[in-house]
Amino acid sequence: LAKTTQPISMDSYEGQEVNITCSHNNIATNDYITWYQQFPSQGPRFIIQGYKTKVTNEVASLFIPADRKSSTLSLPRVSLSDTAVYYCLVGDSGDTGRRALTFGSGTRLQVQP
């Protein structure tokens, strides 16, 4: 299983851009990079997924360098409601088993007013 490493916690203020970086040195050729968000007392929610370069959706952007050994989740202009735990996952898009959904410790983002 490709192991991921993320900062344990981050603090930010409303309106700022937040970048959370995840390291995955052992990423395999077929692995995709997926980020989930979890609010207190809720199950995780899919945010974004990518394979290489940059992916953007209505919620976030995902930057993946050419070597794919890391990825950065970018949240533009965060608000208080973005306070949550963010998980980086690495897995084979063709594998729906444990390998595709192994959660690490996540990054606890606290947004202050």
Place this chain on the structure above:
Amino acid sequence: GAGVSQSPSNKVTEKGKDVELRCDPISGHTALYWYRQSLGQGLEFLIYFQGNSAPDKSGLPSDRFSAERTGGSVSTLTIQRTQQEDSAVYLCASSLGKGQGLHNTEAFFGQGTRLTVV
């Protein structure tokens, strides 16, 4: 339903009793996962189903834990002779199975069952 449904939402049980937790996945999702999450901790993988079979049971913490899935849909997680350390939120997720699309690692989670063993 529109999402993954879990029941009950809360369960308080006495130590030594058996409990059953239910998960209704999204219709058409062949992959189903069970996790548990202790307070303030990350998600601990328990078991994964592809259809009715469980190719990966490696996360079940002891033989007191078992799970089944029938008809490729509803799954039940059973904990026998519950212990206080079993207290946690038990989360179920489902996703499209293999070959169903490029992004089949996108899983949809239920709200969880909060189990308290007293």
